[in-house]
Amino acid sequence: MMEDFQQLQQTVESCTRCDLCQGRHHVVFGTGNPQAKVMFIGEGPGEQEDLKGEPFVGRSGQLMDKMLEYVGLSRKTNIYIANMVKCRPPQNRDPSKDEVALCIGYLRNQVYLIRPKVIVCVGRIAATALISPTYKVTKEHGTFVERNGTLLMGTFHPAALLRNPDNKSAAMEDLFRLRDKLLELGLLQPEEPEHNC
Template sequence: MIDNFDTLRETVLGCTACRLCEGRTKVVFGAGNPNARVMVIGEGPGREEDLRGEPFVGRSGQLMDKMLAHVGLTREKNIFIANMVKCRPPENRDPRPDEVEVCIQYLRNQVALIRPKIIVCMGRVAAISLIDPNFKVTQQHGQFNEKNGVLMMGTYHPAALLRSPSNKPAALQDMLNLQQKIMEICPETYAE
């Protein structure tokens, strides 16, 4: 475990520990406030993220930002966003289990340094790795489960919402559930 956030960032930016390093443009370490009480975790960088080195940019990132802003959360201020894998899988395929197994060490290290109270998994890939190997987004979204002292909730990935907008109301309700949970256990998230 690396005990300094900047050193961890430098290490991840130079990583070649799995095959995903071969096709990447930029490593996507994560973004946001490293003192946040809430972490948002997606699956891996897409094309825009790979080009810019930022998580959740492009259309799906804009949608995610809008949904988070709906409940007063912004990546600049009160959340930290990371992915299961830090380099883009080719053709936007799902990251493979062996890639996740290698890269998750960095996510664990980020979680250990940030020590969030709440983790939101955006989409199935993050939820099956972090919450429940049989996680079904359509059935289990919006529910909180405690794991190792952290409350975990899975919800729809914004890219999936762009494909199926009929799920947007359910996803917005998940954000409202999140807001309520934040007010219960880490209201300092909303402090100025």
């Protein structure tokens, strides 16, 4: 494991371990506060993320940021956001098991350095890789499981919410549950009264 966050980022940004390096514009290492107590982990960069070099941008990123704002969380202050793979799979396909296996060490190193108390798996790929291979987001979202002193929770991917807005209120409930857990653990300061999304 690397002990220096910037050194890790520089290493990842020049990585050619798997074929996903060939079509990328940018390596999408992650964004947010490396001292955050909460990490959000998605599957991999899409087109907008690849062009900008930042996870969860474009329409789905805007939706995610807006929902996070309702519960006092922001990539600018108190969370860190990363992906299972750091380079864009072509045509936004799911990353293959081999690609995840080659890249996951970087994510593990990020988790090792950030030491989050809570990890939110955003979407099926992250939840099946990090919580359980049989994880079903539609059935198990919003439930905390404890692993080696870290709480993990799965929730809907914002791109899936754009395709199926019916799940938006359930996703918001997950974030309210997350907020309540963070307040309970003293990891978040009480904020303004909640609004409807």
